[in-house]
Amino acid sequence: MNGKELQQTAAEFAEGLPGTALEHPFGPEWDVHKVRGKVFMLMTDVTGEPLVILKSAPDEAVALRAQHAEITPGYHMNKRHWITLHGGDSLDRALVEELVTDSYRLVVAGLPKARQPVDPATYDRGDRAPR
Incomplete structure (x- = not known):
């Protein structure tokens, strides 16, 4: 998936998650x-290539970077807790959607329970209505 497709896939998927908003x-x-005022995904082309930046559990981030050359430490973010996706052959729609969901759930889990739009322990893509 090229960089523009990567950003389009991530953006379309993120827009369907409960309680989300796009800001600039x-x-x-x-x-x-x-999600409820807390960042779970950033996208930019400021480096000259399309990037998607997501929150990730530190151990998961290490494993993802080892498995995929297109996944690097978070651009302009905490390198332990954020990853950057670059366009490339090892990233497909399912993986991008999974990584966006994981980032969303990590951020939702940090919100006060009364502000959580979903239960982060049980929410996954299967909870969403089909497109």
């Missing part, structure tokens, strides 16, 4: 996807 607090070159 850093200017028009940064798409910032939030």
Whole structure:
């Protein structure tokens, strides 16, 4: 999947997650996807290539970077807790959607229970209505 397809897939999927909003607090070159005011995904082309930046559990981030050359430490983010996706052959729609869901769930889990739009322990793609 090339970089533009990567960003399009991630954005379309993120828009369908409960309680999310797209904002541009850093200017028009940064798409910032939030759940209840907390960032779970960023997208930009400021480096000259399309990037998707997601939150990830530290052990999962290490494993993903070892398995996929297209996954690197988070661009302009904490390198332990964030990953960057670059376009490439080892990333497909299912993996991108899974990584967006994981990022979303990690952020939702950090919200006060009353503000959580879903139960992060049980929410997954299967909870969403089919497209």
